[in-house]
Amino acid sequence: MIDELIDRVYADVAFRLSRPVVELEASGRHLHLSRADADQLLGPGVPLTPVHDLSQPGQYTCAERIRVIGPKGEFPSLVVVGPERAQSQIELSLTDAKVLGVTAPVRLSGDLAKTPGVTLVGPAGRVDLTSGVMIAQRHIHMDPAYASLHGIRDRQVVSVRVWGDRGMTFHNVIVRLSPDFATYMHIDYDEANACGFRAGMLGTVII
Amino acid sequence: MIDELIDRVYADVAFRLSRPVVELEASGRHLHLSRADADQLLGPGVPLTPVHDLSQPGQYTCAERIRVIGPKGEFPSLVVVGPERAQSQIELSLTDAKVLGVTAPVRLSGDLAKTPGVTLVGPAGRVDLTSGVMIAQRHIHMDPAYASLHGIRDRQVVSVRVWGDRGMTFHNVIVRLSPDFATYMHIDYDEANACGFRAGMLGTVII
Numbered sequence: 001m002i003d004e005l006i007d008r009v010y011a012d013v014a015f016r017l018s019r020p021v022v023e024l025e026a027s028g029r030h031l032h033l034s035r036a037d038a039d040q041l042l043g044p045g046v047p048l049t050p051v052h053d054l055s056q057p058g059q060y061t062c063a064e065r066i067r068v069i070g071p072k073g074e075f076p077s078l079v080v081v082g083p084e085r086a087q088s089q090i091e092l093s094l095t096d097a098k099v100l101g102v103t104a105p106v107r108l109s110g111d112l113a114k115t116p117g118v119t120l121v122g123p124a125g126r127v128d129l130t131s132g133v134m135i136a137q138r139h140i141h142m143d144p145a146y147a148s149l150h151g152i153r154d155r156q157v158v159s160v161r162v163w164g165d166r167g168m169t170f171h172n173v174i175v176r177l178s179p180d181f182a183t184y185m186h187i188d189y190d191e192a193n194a195c196g197f198r199a200g201m202l203g204t205v206i207i
Numbered sequence: 208m209i210d211e212l213i214d215r216v217y218a219d220v221a222f223r224l225s226r227p228v229v230e231l232e233a234s235g236r237h238l239h240l241s242r243a244d245a246d247q248l249l250g251p252g253v254p255l256t257p258v259h260d261l262s263q264p265g266q267y268t269c270a271e272r273i274r275v276i277g278p279k280g281e282f283p284s285l286v287v288v289g290p291e292r293a294q295s296q297i298e299l300s301l302t303d304a305k306v307l308g309v310t311a312p313v314r315l316s317g318d319l320a321k322t323p324g325v326t327l328v329g330p331a332g333r334v335d336l337t338s339g340v341m342i343a344q345r346h347i348h349m350d351p352a353y354a355s356l357h358g359i360r361d362r363q364v365v366s367v368r369v370w371g372d373r374g375m376t377f378h379n380v381i382v383r384l385s386p387d388f389a390t391y392m393h394i395d396y397d398e399a400n401a402c403g404f405r406a407g408m409l410g411t412v413i414i
Contacts, residue, residue, distance in 0.1 A: 094400035095302055106372050106403070137372070159376075165313050166345070169376035171368075193301035194401035196313070 020150040020205040022140055022160065022185040025055060026192035029096045031066060031078055031120075032085040037129075041066060041122025048082040055184050056141055058083070067121040072101025087112055088120070090133045093188040097135060107134040108174065136188055139174045140205070141181035152207065153177075160185055160203040166196035169206070210371040214409050227357040227412040229347055229367065229392040232262060233399035236303045238273060238285055238327075239292040244336075248273060248329025255289040262391050263348055265290070274328040279308025294319055295327070297340045300395040304342060314341040315381065343395060346381045347412070348388035359414065360384075367392055367410040373403035376413070 033041065038048065042064060049063035065077035068090060075096070089112060097104040102116045117129035140160070142152065152158070154177040161169040173185065185203055187195075195201075240248065245255065249271060256270035272284035275297060282303070296319060304311040309323045324336035347367070349359065359365070361384040368376040380392065392410055394402075402408075 095396070161378075163378075165379060167378040169366075169378065171370075171374040171376065172372060188401075189302070190397050190400035193397035 019207075020146065020152065021202050022142075022183055022205060024160075024162065024185045024187060024192075024197060024201045024203055026189055026197050027091065027136060027186050028189060029075065029078060029090075029092045030061070030081045031068065031090045032081055032088060033066075034086060034088045035084045037088045037120065037127045038084060040125045040127045041120055043124040046124070048080060048084065050082060054081070055182050057180055057182060064122070068100065069119040069121065070100025070102050073099045075100070086110070088127070088129060088132050090118060090129075091136050091188075092133065093190045094135055095190055097133070100133075102133050104133045104135050106137050108137050108139065136186065137174060138170055138172070138185070138187050138191060139176060140183070140185045142175050142177050142183045143181055144177045144179060146183050147175065147177050150205070150207070152205075156207075159206040161206060162195050162201060162203045164196045164201075166194065168195050170195075170203075173205075210403075210405070211407075213370050226414075227353065227359065229349075229390055229410050229412060231367075231369065231392045231394060231399075231404060231408045231410055233396055233404050234298065234343060234393050235396060236282065236285060236297075236299045237268070237288045238275065238297045239288055239295060240273075241293060241295045242291045244295045244327065244334045245291060247332045247334045248327055250331040253331070255287060255291065257289060261288070262389050264387055264389060271329070275307065276326040276328065277307025277309050280306045282307070293317070295334070295336060295339050297325060297336075298343045298395075299340065300397045301342055302397055304340070307340075309340050311340045311342050313344050315344050315346065343393065344381060345377055345379070345392070345394050345398060346383055347390070347392045349382050349384050349390045350388055351384045351386060353390050354382065354384050357412070357414070359412075363414075366413040368413060369402050369408060369410045371403045371405075371408075373401060375402050377402075377410075380412075 050060040051063050052061045062080040062082045064080045068075045068078045112131050115131045116133045118133050120127045156175045159169050159171045160173050257267040258270050259268045269287040269289045271287045275282045275285045322338045323340045325340050327334045363382045365380050366376050366378045367380050
């Protein structure tokens with residue numbers, strides 16, 4: 001009976017001390033296409049060609065490459081991430097945005113109001129976007145079961161600490177919950193370089 | 208503007224709580240030359256030409272530009288920071304190092320053992336360095352009077368928190384004390400982009 005109580009106390013302490021842990025992934029620059037823009041760039045009805053599954057179920061890189069032209073510079077062959085989205089979206093780091101010469105805000109995916117545009121050129125034609133360029137706000141995709149274990153709500157803002165030479169704590173990290181998500185934190189390459197990112201790096205979530 | 212106000216309020220609160228506050232500066236890629244290498248690159252005895260004083264007393268950018276060539280890429284005209292140093296040193300961000308194609312370690316200034324080399328080309332000649340390329344470890348130059356006010360010792364490792372959209376806490380920040388120093392924290396452009404750096408940004412030192 002005492003042994004059982006001791007076990008339960010240890011289990012409870014372990015639970016209280018166990019902080020959620022997330023694996024980090026660094027997202028390179030890429031773009032998502034609307035079906036209408038894909039029609040213009042690739043040809044009417046031409047489907048995207050999945051090449052490599054990403055960590056988020058149903059998301060994949062495509063064989064298609066798009067030339068992205070800004071006022072100051074360009075990326076000659078930016079990778080497309082599928083499937084199609086409601087609106088085309090170009091996700092850059094601040095370093096990338098400077099290369100193109102656009103002033104892109106830090107945004108959550110899909111929140112494209114008042115973002116700058118850019119010109120896209122594909123094998124079948126071109127599109128002059130009036131918006132769509134953004135810097136992805138650091139975020140965590142989280143499985144709701146894992147979140148509920150730690151009392152984390154959808155859209156909760158947390159901090160995440162990583163260790164190493166360039167150890168840092170990311171603040172203002174928004175957690176998104178969906179049964180379709182695998183649990184990963186996404187940062188861009190400026191953040192990855194700043195924190196000494198290595199593949200498989202883990203961060204501790206501080207609530 | 209709101210970010211700036213938040214910075215100022217936090218800086219004020221930090222001051223009232225008597226935590227040390229440092230202004231951040233982002234260091235772009237640059238190089239320091241030894242006199243021997245300057246002789247090769249610029250001509251024997253040709254002096255560096257000061258153009259712009261930096262925040263650290265006695266340090267200045269120079270009119271001279273040096274071509275820096277790595278195995279994968281180059282910077283055609285890298286700025287020289289004077290005066291001459293005991294050994295030539297090329298300070299890059301991780302992003303820059305990838306452009307050149309060198310694997311540069313994170314180091315304190317002057318600690319150049321086992322760093323990679325690179326080729327330098329100036330108006331009078333070239334130098335094939337066998338070492339000297341590094342990524343500057345985030346650090347604080349601090350006036351000893353300010354440090355003693357807060358009980359900070361030379362080479363103490365602290366954390367520094369900055370606010371804003373991309374707010375973060377830098378850990379493993381080394382403090383260097385010298386009566387020749389003005390109190391500033393130096394980060395590179397990966398770190399600057401990752402934390403939403405703006406000129407005049409303040410950070411709170413967490414001891």
